[in-house]
Amino acid sequence: MRITQPRIAILTFLINRGEPTSIEQIHGHLAVGSCDLVTVYRCLAAFEGIGIVRRSFYHNGTSLYEINLGDTNRYHVVCKTTDRVVPIDPELTAELRQTIGKIEENLHAQGYTGVTHVAEFFGIAPAPNRGANVTVPTP
Amino acid sequence: MRITQPRIAILTFLINRGEPTSIEQIHGHLAVGSCDLVTVYRCLAAFEGIGIVRRSFYHNGTSLYEINLGDTNRYHVVCKTTDRVVPIDPELTAELRQTIGKIEENLHAQGYTGVTHVAEFFGIAPAPNRGANVTVPTP
DNA sequence: TTGAGTGCAAAGGATTTGCAGGTTC
DNA sequence: GAACCTGCAAATCCTTTGCACTCAA
Numbered sequence: 001m002r003i004t005q006p007r008i009a010i011l012t013f014l015i016n017r018g019e020p021t022s023i024e025q026i027h028g029h030l031a032v033g034s035c036d037l038v039t040v041y042r043c044l045a046a047f048e049g050i051g052i053v054r055r056s057f058y059h060n061g062t063s064l065y066e067i068n069l070g071d072t073n074r075y076h077v078v079c080k081t082t083d084r085v086v087p088i089d090p091e092l093t094a095e096l097r098q099t100i101g102k103i104e105e106n107l108h109a110q111g112y113t114g115v116t117h118v119a120e121f122f123g124i125a126p127a128p129n130r131g132a133n134v135t136v137p138t139p
Numbered sequence: 140m141r142i143t144q145p146r147i148a149i150l151t152f153l154i155n156r157g158e159p160t161s162i163e164q165i166h167g168h169l170a171v172g173s174c175d176l177v178t179v180y181r182c183l184a185a186f187e188g189i190g191i192v193r194r195s196f197y198h199n200g201t202s203l204y205e206i207n208l209g210d211t212n213r214y215h216v217v218c219k220t221t222d223r224v225v226p227i228d229p230e231l232t233a234e235l236r237q238t239i240g241k242i243e244e245n246l247h248a249q250g251y252t253g254v255t256h257v258a259e260f261f262g263i264a265p266a267p268n269r270g271a272n273v274t275v276p277t278p
Numbered sequence: 279t280t281g282a283g284t285g286c287a288a289a290g291g292a293t294t295t296g297c298a299g300g301t302t303c
Numbered sequence: 304g305a306a307c308c309t310g311c312a313a314a315t316c317c318t319t320t321g322c323a324c325t326c327a328a
Contacts, residue, residue, distance in 0.1 A: 004301075004309080035310095037293095038293090038312095041293065042309085057257065059257070061202060061292095062293095063292090088245075088246075089242070092238070096238050099234050103227055107262055112265065115262035118198070118257060119256070119257065119258045119259075126252075141328070177284080202317090
């Protein structure tokens with residue numbers, strides 16, 4: 001896997017962002033003309049393949065990508081109105097992670113390989129929460 | 140909401156199937172010519188709207204639909220190779236449901252409305268498990 | 279009767295693929 | 304220099320929309 005300008009740009013962006021982000025948004029935030037939309041698709045697929053990014057889904061089925069920091073899974077609520085992504089309460093996240101871990105273990109025990117999962121919450125954020133300093137799109 | 144032939148057929152199929160199923164598969168299992176693919180899309184959207192079916196996603200982002208039996212959420216593993224759907228261990232399902240319930244409560248408490256979630260597991264089933272009597276496509 | 283539902287065709291949006299030209303190693 | 308990567312264009316796949324017709328209520 002070669003280190004190229006577009007890949008550096010995409011990865012840098014994802015690291016700074018630290019949240020599931022749509023391909024369009026990723027592409028939109030890269031310097032104009034620095035990287036084709038198709039290249040973003042291809043790079044993210046490659047990144048997912050080697051495990052440095054994780055893919056999840058928006059409630060309409062389109063893809064979201066985020067940096068994969070080991071198994072420190074994070075879970076989020078995505079606002080259906082604004083697309084803003086807010087992390088779930090840490091304690092509950094820990095609990096969820098634990099339960100999901102058990103399930104994945106159980107599946108491995110049954111002989112499943114390459115087990116992955118997707119867990120997303122969607123809802124309409126209360127107006128005051130919208131635009132919180134959680135997700136400030138990098139200009 | 141009117142009771143029509145296509146709706147009866149789709150609902151009957153989903154009830155018998157009892158598992159998340161793709162639109163294509165649903166359409167493919169209905170009597171040929173009995174219902175247009177577009178109608179399947181529209182019916183499922185309508186069913187989802189009134190809450191009698193639930194939507195989830197396959198690992199490639201396409202939709203899966205299943206009958207919504209109250210709030211007795213069920214969670215599944217989808218085999219990436221065969222698309223077969225197998226329910227998660229009941230105890231673990233209960234635990235997962237409980238945790239997710241807490242998270243949704245927490246979100247409501249924060250002011251979120253219309254909270255929904257998606258939780259899916261994907262993996263490659265061990266060969267002996269493939270073709271288990273879990274998902275017998277209705278002829 | 280009459281408006282919700284349907285089928286067909288065509289549009290739309292997201293993602294993938296083909297191929298020539300560029301860039302990394 | 305060779306292989307991998309990129310950009311552009313076009314194709315593909317899934318899903319939605321428009322419109323005239325049909326059918327359940």
